Amino acid sequence: MTIAKKIDEFQRRSSWIRKMFEAGAQLKAEHGAENVFDFSLGNPNLTPPEKFEETLSDIIKNRASHAYMPNVGYPDVREAVAQFVSAEQEMALSGNDIIMTCGAAGALNVMLKALLDPGDEVMTPTPFFVEYGYYADNHGGVLKTVPTNADFTLDLNAIEEAVNEKTKVLLINSPNNPTGQVYSEESLNALGAMLEKKGKELNRTIYLISDEPYRKIVYDDTHVPSIFTCYKESMVATSYSKDLSVPGERIGFIAVNPNATYKSDLINGMALANRILGFVNAPALMQRAVGALQGTTVDISEYAGKRELLCDGLSACGYEFVKPAGAFYLFAKAPIADDVEFVNALQDELILAVPGSGFGGPGHFRIAFCVDDETIKNAMPGFEKAMERFK
């Protein structure tokens, strides 16, 4: 073997996920893609808002520069983002508190590169976005998971018990992938107070990082609270991938709490990390586009409709789940303990979903409902049949 041992091991470890995707591709080849109900990917099915394409056209017509800019991004774009985030986070930010990044995945890698010393721990509640494990490991850190309550809300006692002298980052994701849960203001305030107390006890700054790419995709007047008001040593990682339906363009940002104790070290360190990790800067054209599109989103009511369709359908079949408050994922309980076996049973009905084990949430499966309404409707007989099989 002449590639890195770790990369080789990662490949082996995730081979069951790959096999599952290959089985899905095989099903599509056999039965025609239109006859397979694919709920496996968080690839938004809505097209970007018309205004997004118009903005791109305008930028190109105006012959905007494609040259290097500062590693942190265009000053005017950072300023526009800061203004918008000030309202979201209920705290005044300036452009200097923003770093434009290659999506939220780029943002998280830049943050962890700038923060982690070897062996530092990144703690995250389960179930969680699996990539977090790789991101922590990329920069010499270790991902540690803590359980959540049965409804996937934060279990503050579990977190408090788990925080230790190696904890550098608490990484939360709200609205959550895969559960759709949104953490309440009350729980975040309690979390902030606890982190402050533990930080003093351990004589260590514990950073709270909130990964928020689904912040704008919420239902029933759900409010996604500010993390900046609940704890000052905090940062936001996010992207426009989901709310503008442009995940292939890799555009997002980091926002640093304007009251963070070591703000300038953080900003300078992350600017360096953005450069040396090879991102260099967020794509120029997309920076300009999102700078001009603050607050623009796809029509969220479309996802709301899909959520109702799915929840009503699954309930009627007897599935148990927490109705997602945000994002476009539903994390349902499998009728048997072995979620991989159940997902295989769904494949027999030409339904593709992802086993909860892939998210550190065994006994469940994730349905990404960023698909056509017809896909949801037409999959219901299959969902019912799979449930019947194990009842």
Added chain:
Amino acid sequence: MTIAKKIDEFQRRSSWIRKMFEAGAQLKAEHGAENVFDFSLGNPNLTPPEKFEETLSDIIKNRASHAYMPNVGYPDVREAVAQFVSAEQEMALSGNDIIMTCGAAGALNVMLKALLDPGDEVMTPTPFFVEYGYYADNHGGVLKTVPTNADFTLDLNAIEEAVNEKTKVLLINSPNNPTGQVYSEESLNALGAMLEKKGKELNRTIYLISDEPYRKIVYDDTHVPSIFTCYKESMVATSYSKDLSVPGERIGFIAVNPNATYKSDLINGMALANRILGFVNAPALMQRAVGALQGTTVDISEYAGKRELLCDGLSACGYEFVKPAGAFYLFAKAPIADDVEFVNALQDELILAVPGSGFGGPGHFRIAFCVDDETIKNAMPGFEKAMERFK
């Protein structure tokens, strides 16, 4: 300190470079940017070809998707790139041998992530692009430098002596930043034979990575030889930043030698690395653009003209240098041993250049001539005065 110790140390170590840039910014603030001769940045001054903007417009008009695609890139774009690279590398490639990346910096990080085990060495000839040190370190590797000949061509004996049981990668950059040197076919063939021999002796695959973002920017009918024909365990990292003048857009690719022994491990490992490092995929819109623009470049004769202006001017002032065969850099000998002192003396003449020490080439300074002709012409009296001061 609550950022990573290593990042903090990197900041300190490079503080002299930052100071120098700040001094340059200060000069511009004092004297007006138009009165300062800035040769410090490899930010191309030419605007992208008209065809680039037209292609972007067409893509947007056609409402191309901005969704996720495979981590390695769009199949049709990879195919178009493979066809073009087949001609450049004088060997038939397929789209499966290509991975689209966020620029060459992204490509190099993906490659090293996929290749390096802890402590593995990446060897590169001096002077070299300083970011290489960070890229190797990011992924647990160590950068080792080997000297070149006086004219910056490869010193094969030095390389052969330096290769050891920890060497995993030989990283070359031709046309070179900062010297503009292009390695000959003869030297590359000898290098390939040597690496093959050493690999057998050490029972280890030593990869040759060629960083080639300046391949299309060459002068006087210089030919940039294929590295694929000289050594089979080889890969190319490159970008469109320089030849299309779009460095802010972060678009490039990796090409793997179709005869590489572990080709599929390499491709799969790098696809995984592209994902978990947070790049996920190269920006979608720019992938489509470059896919449609294979072989299109800015007008290289403009850089050729600047090179003549600069070389004639500096020669007349008494500077010694190897005339660059490619890229838009000239690496001149400073008239005194202390290149930082000499660059400071140039700043007294409102000329900004980068000390050779920053590239592991002390006693020299780098002039980036991707600037207006007027900047080159008007800087000459200053270059002359600085030379006179130390004669």
